Amino acid sequence: MADTDEPEKKRRRVVELTEKMVVDGGSRDGGEWDGRWNHINTFLERPGPFTHPDFEPSTESLQFLLDTCKILVIGAGGLGCELLKDLALSGFRHIHVVDMDTIDVSNLNRQFLFRLKDVGRPKADIAADFINGRIPGCNVVPHFKKIQDFDESFYRQFHIIVCGLDSIIARRWMNGMLLSLLVYEDGVLDPSSIIPLIDGGTEGFKGNARVIFPGMTACIDCTLELYPPQINFPMCTIASMPRLPEHCVEYVRMLLWPKEKPFGDGVGLDADDPEHIQWVYQKSQERAAEFSITGVTYRLTQGVVKRIIPAVASTNAVIAAACATEVFKIASSAYIPLNNYMVFNDVDGLYTYTFEAERKENCSSCSQVPQDLHFSPSAKLQEVVDYLTENASLQMKSPAITATLEGKNKTLYLQTVASIEQRTRPNLSKSLKELGLLDGQELAVADVTTPQTLLFKLSFTS
Amino acid sequence: MAFTKASKDQKYDRQLRLWGDHGQEELENAHVCLINSTASGTEILKNLVLPGIGAFTIVDGHKVSGEDVGNNFFLSNNSIGRNRAQAATELLQELNTDVSGNFVEESPEKLLDNDPEFFHRFTLVIGVQLPESTCLRLGSVLWNANIPFLVCRTYGLVGYMRLVVKEHTVIESHPDNALEDLRLDQPFAELKNHIQSYDLEGMGKKDHSHTPWIIIVAKYLEKWFSEHNFQFPKNYKEKEAFKQLIRQGILKSEKGTPEDEENFEEAIKNVNTALNPTKISSGVDDIFNGEQCNDITSQTPTFWVMTRAVREFVHNDGGGNLPVRGSIPDMIADSEKFITLQNIYREKAMQDASVVSKHVESLLQSVGKPSESISEQDIKLFCKNAAFLRVVRCRSLAEEYSVETVNKDAITSCMDSADGEMVLYLMLRSVDRFYQQHSRYPGVYNYQVEEDISKLKLCVNSLLQEYSLNVNVKDDYIHEFCRYGASEPHTVASFLGGSAAQEAIKIITRQFVPFNNTFIYNAMSQTTATFQL
Numbered sequence: 001m002a003d004t005d006e007p008e009k010k011r012r013r014v015v016e017l018t019e020k021m022v023v024d025g026g027s028r029d030g031g032e033w034d035g036r037w038n039h040i041n042t043f044l045e046r047p048g049p050f051t052h053p054d055f056e057p058s059t060e061s062l063q064f065l066l067d068t069c070k071i072l073v074i075g076a077g078g079l080g081c082e083l084l085k086d087l088a089l090s091g092f093r094h095i096h097v098v099d100m101d102t103i104d105v106s107n108l109n110r111q112f113l114f115r116l117k118d119v120g121r122p123k124a125d126i127a128a129d130f131i132n133g134r135i136p137g138c139n140v141v142p143h144f145k146k147i148q149d150f151d152e153s154f155y156r157q158f159h160i161i162v163c164g165l166d167s168i169i170a171r172r173w174m175n176g177m178l179l180s181l182l183v184y185e186d187g188v189l190d191p192s193s194i195i196p197l198i199d200g201g202t203e204g205f206k207g208n209a210r211v212i213f214p215g216m217t218a219c220i221d222c223t224l225e226l227y228p229p230q231i232n233f234p235m236c237t238i239a240s241m242p243r244l245p246e247h248c249v250e251y252v253r254m255l256l257w258p259k260e261k262p263f264g265d266g267v268g269l270d271a272d273d274p275e276h277i278q279w280v281y282q283k284s285q286e287r288a289a290e291f292s293i294t295g296v297t298y299r300l301t302q303g304v305v306k307r308i309i310p311a312v313a314s315t316n317a318v319i320a321a322a323c324a325t326e327v328f329k330i331a332s333s334a335y336i337p338l339n340n341y342m343v344f345n346d347v348d349g350l351y352t353y354t355f356e357a358e359r360k361e362n363c364s365s366c367s368q369v370p371q372d373l374h375f376s377p378s379a380k381l382q383e384v385v386d387y388l389t390e391n392a393s394l395q396m397k398s399p400a401i402t403a404t405l406e407g408k409n410k411t412l413y414l415q416t417v418a419s420i421e422q423r424t425r426p427n428l429s430k431s432l433k434e435l436g437l438l439d440g441q442e443l444a445v446a447d448v449t450t451p452q453t454l455l456f457k458l459s460f461t462s
Numbered sequence: 463m464a465f466t467k468a469s470k471d472q473k474y475d476r477q478l479r480l481w482g483d484h485g486q487e488e489l490e491n492a493h494v495c496l497i498n499s500t501a502s503g504t505e506i507l508k509n510l511v512l513p514g515i516g517a518f519t520i521v522d523g524h525k526v527s528g529e530d531v532g533n534n535f536f537l538s539n540n541s542i543g544r545n546r547a548q549a550a551t552e553l554l555q556e557l558n559t560d561v562s563g564n565f566v567e568e569s570p571e572k573l574l575d576n577d578p579e580f581f582h583r584f585t586l587v588i589g590v591q592l593p594e595s596t597c598l599r600l601g602s603v604l605w606n607a608n609i610p611f612l613v614c615r616t617y618g619l620v621g622y623m624r625l626v627v628k629e630h631t632v633i634e635s636h637p638d639n640a641l642e643d644l645r646l647d648q649p650f651a652e653l654k655n656h657i658q659s660y661d662l663e664g665m666g667k668k669d670h671s672h673t674p675w676i677i678i679v680a681k682y683l684e685k686w687f688s689e690h691n692f693q694f695p696k697n698y699k700e701k702e703a704f705k706q707l708i709r710q711g712i713l714k715s716e717k718g719t720p721e722d723e724e725n726f727e728e729a730i731k732n733v734n735t736a737l738n739p740t741k742i743s744s745g746v747d748d749i750f751n752g753e754q755c756n757d758i759t760s761q762t763p764t765f766w767v768m769t770r771a772v773r774e775f776v777h778n779d780g781g782g783n784l785p786v787r788g789s790i791p792d793m794i795a796d797s798e799k800f801i802t803l804q805n806i807y808r809e810k811a812m813q814d815a816s817v818v819s820k821h822v823e824s825l826l827q828s829v830g831k832p833s834e835s836i837s838e839q840d841i842k843l844f845c846k847n848a849a850f851l852r853v854v855r856c857r858s859l860a861e862e863y864s865v866e867t868v869n870k871d872a873i874t875s876c877m878d879s880a881d882g883e884m885v886l887y888l889m890l891r892s893v894d895r896f897y898q899q900h901s902r903y904p905g906v907y908n909y910q911v912e913e914d915i916s917k918l919k920l921c922v923n924s925l926l927q928e929y930s931l932n933v934n935v936k937d938d939y940i941h942e943f944c945r946y947g948a949s950e951p952h953t954v955a956s957f958l959g960g961s962a963a964q965e966a967i968k969i970i971t972r973q974f975v976p977f978n979n980t981f982i983y984n985a986m987s988q989t990t991a992t993f994q995l
Contacts (some may be wrong), residue, residue, distance in 0.1 A: 033539050035528035039501075041948045042618070048910060048945045049938035050986055082956070085535050089501075089952035105472045109512055112557055136539065204480055205964070205974070209988070241672070243800040244792055291797040303479065310479035313512040314967070315962030317505065325619075325985050327951040335619075338988045346636055346964050349977035352990040 031136030072158040073097045076123040079164025081113045082320030088135040098143040099124040110313035162198045175220035176450035204310045205317035210341040221365035245295040248287040249304040260296040271306040309414040377433040396447040409446035485971040492585040492970045493517040499550035502616045503590040504536040505959025517562040522547035522570030533952040594894040598745035601859035618946025621958040621983035631765040632852040643787035672796040675729035726795040730871040759827040768844045771821035785814030785845040815845040856979040877933040883982040895921040903948035
């Protein structure tokens with residue numbers, strides 16, 4: 001019977017989870033040898049004047065790192081490869097890595113766990129294999145998946161999570177996920193529900209590393225203004241007034257390709273297909289010639305279509321190392337962690353700036369303060385959607401808005417499912433009053449930038 | 463299996479977008495020497511092998527220990543007991559088949575004794591975890607041979623780099639925030655004529671809204687001049703008034719409300735920078751006044767011949783200004799107006815470059831060298847970057863370490879913040895002293911930590927006394943450096959590996975600007991500092 005089955009199922013799940021938390025597959029031979037962990041032991045076994053107040057020197061700390069501590073690395077690319085190496089050589093053995101991508105030739109100049117023969121294979125798998133083979137006893141578990149494919153039960157098992165992502169959306173999603181794990185009792189945050197998030201990012205010769213204690217320190221959304229939205233060229237420039245070679249490429253990508261369908265009906269531009277890029281390149285040259293614009297090259301064309309960000313091994317090494325040092329500090333309590341944001345730039349000499357990013361009082365993600373939306377009752381729903389996407393602190397991508405009307409949950413607008421988009425599109429040009437919304441009404445907004453629905457309070461202005 | 467040119471383009475695409483094909487060529491022609499393949503060393507090399515350095519040679523007389531394998535990604539436990547140079551070369555070579563890896567199973571001290579000219583074949587020498595005496599000996603050899611030397615070490619949670627190069631010139635410094643070279647304060651003839659050809663008042667609406675902001679600012683400047691006795695807007699008040707003047711030029715609708723003219727908004731936004739007077743920066747001025755610039759001989763490097771040629775241009779042809787850069791930023795405008803304006807600047811730049819070229823030719827002739835020895839392409843690149851030239855000169859290690867020439871001022875003033883990075887530098891110098899006296903570093907074994915603290919303190923005091931440094935080093939740091947036991951944690955070595963490799967790439971490609979000359983990384987606070995010692 002369902003009722004009596006449940007407690008047994010629950011018990012078994014709890015046992016499973018607990019086991020998972022201690023050791024995860026460990027059939028591998030530890031392969032220890034003398035002196036292996038000497039470089040780390042100094043920091044675990046010896047007292048010192050600058051250690052964390054909670055630090056207690058012990059010969060058992062190493063065992064915790066080796067046998068118990070579980071780290072999740074998000075991304076197995078430029079930062080991810082470095083992170084896996086750094087963690088494995090710092091005593092961490094139970095590491096999971098998530099990456100949804102496969103290996104490309106252009107990765108090989110910095111993602112050093114991959115070789116030419118690996119092109120096309122999943123990054124997570126190859127990275128895990130390489131580390132496990134090179135570092136005896138290390139057990140990296142790969143997941144060839146999107147971070148959104150996992151739920152709280154997956155993320156809850158880790159002691160610390162490190163991100164080496166190349167997308168702000170993904171960062172915000174992880175941020176939201178860890179915030180959703182927080183447990184509040186009578187308004188007080190239970191510290192055991194906090195999973196520290198170390199986040200690294202790089203671009204050319206610039207990078208940053210930050211430490212986030214969800215619910216306690218500034219989260220990703222608290223400092224969203226630090227990531228200015230990507231500027232796209234205005235449509236009229238692309239359509240009729242190109243001036244730069246980039247404008248010519250965007251014209252071909254956005255306007256000419258849908259018109260000419262060069263590889264068949266319904267065949268979208270595949271940025272990774274050299275034949276597609278070659279076509280775009282030729283057409284861009286023609287467009288440029290029309291307007292006497294110079295400078296369209298194959299490299300430029302590819303860069304624009306794929307939105308390529310230049311990258312080198314060195315910057316990734318620096319930022320990942322800083323992140324891994326923080327993981328070690330937190331896992332061992334050896335030192336006070338970075339508080340809480342470091343930027344790095346080695347264009348001219350080497351420059352770093354370390355500061356404490358502040359929590360935003362009314363952060364849409366971590367402040368637990370319901371966000372107010374101020375609109376006139378005659379404002380159209382489209383204006384609300386525009387606000388959610390354009391506001392610098394929210395920067396949503398395609399918000400889906402639902403509200404409780406007459407006791408029923410009604411979807412006002414949703415973009416990501418074609419049939420629902422069509423059905424709800426007329427609502428965009430209706431006023432909030434027409435839609436039956438009341439002053440003080442709660443609107444629930446879902447978006448790709450957060451795993452949890454955000455609640456807003458509608459506040460009518462006159 | 464080597465890569466073809468096309469596949470190398472693919473593999474290196476992401477870095478070619480930073481230093482170009484010519485930078486990559488320099489990298490592929492370079493041969494770097496690494497001394498000591500500890501974790502710091504192999505991490506530095508990894509970040510040079512991956513981008514395709516031509517060749518590396520590891521010099522290391524040590525045998526692989528268990529401890530070495532524990533923190534080094536490029537040593538495996540089955541290499542314990544083998545020569546470390548050889549073991550590391552195998553796993554580093556495996557990273558990139560384009561690169562040629564070599565090793566010498568010898569200590570640098572022996573090489574300095576028997577064959578110091580061994581080091582002359584390298585583009586750059588990187589010395590890792592070197593004892594002070596070896597460092598100074600090698601520094602002297604490389605200084606006299608004019609070979610750049612990069613000293614690196616990881617000591618506990620501290621990273622250290624010291625660049626030693628007599629003179630390093632940079633044409634392509636790629637500054638992050640470069641000011642445009644628009645010449646609005648002194649428009650050259652072709653630009654003046656082009657501005658004249660515009661009649662803002664007589665234009666139709668479409669043309670009016672699509673006139674480049676450079677033209678707008680120029681036109682309103684003319685208006686301002688006529689009303690202000692040919693003086694530029696000087697202070698904040700006048701600049702605001704000037705912006706207002708431009709704003710009044712925005713077309714109005716029939717109702718009298720201003721139209722949406724983004725190009726005018728752009729003009730207003732850019733007034734402050736547009737009104738910056740065209741002038742040569744003090745940095746470039748210093749370069750023009752450099753010794754090498756005055757005395758051109760057949761040995762003079764290309765950089766200085768071109769600098770001299772540009773200086774001649776500035777004094778004789780440019781009216782005190784550098785050759786026109788030739789680029790303008792994108793701005794709201796129709797294609798034709800923008801391209802025409804852009805070409806005005808481009809053609810002037812080409813003209814100026816060919817005048818510079820004539821100066822180069824006559825300079826080369828005067829020292830009996832063919833004019834082909836410096837290509838047109840190189841001259842054009844130089845002219846384009848004339849405002850961003852940089853020269854880095856580092857003091858020698860001998861100068862840093864000598865009591866007569868030690869940089870007391872820098873050390874003393876930085877020690878005003880007692881917990882900054884300078885104290886870490888003094889501690890590194892102190893542990894070197896300890897090593898000289900005791901043939902070991904402090905606190906390597908647990909039982910040594912306590913007793914070594916007082917010994918290390920004696921070293922600190924003798925160091926401060928010898929250099930007459932009236933500063934205070936807190937006991938905490940002495941304790942901490944004993945605690946480190948000369949350990950080399952991998953994450954700190956890896957941070958240093960990335961930092962050092964990029965500095966090496968800057969030296970080799972001559973692009974971007976290297977640090978000068980001492981860099982300290984503090985992994986406890988995740989802070990860094992650069993000192994010129």
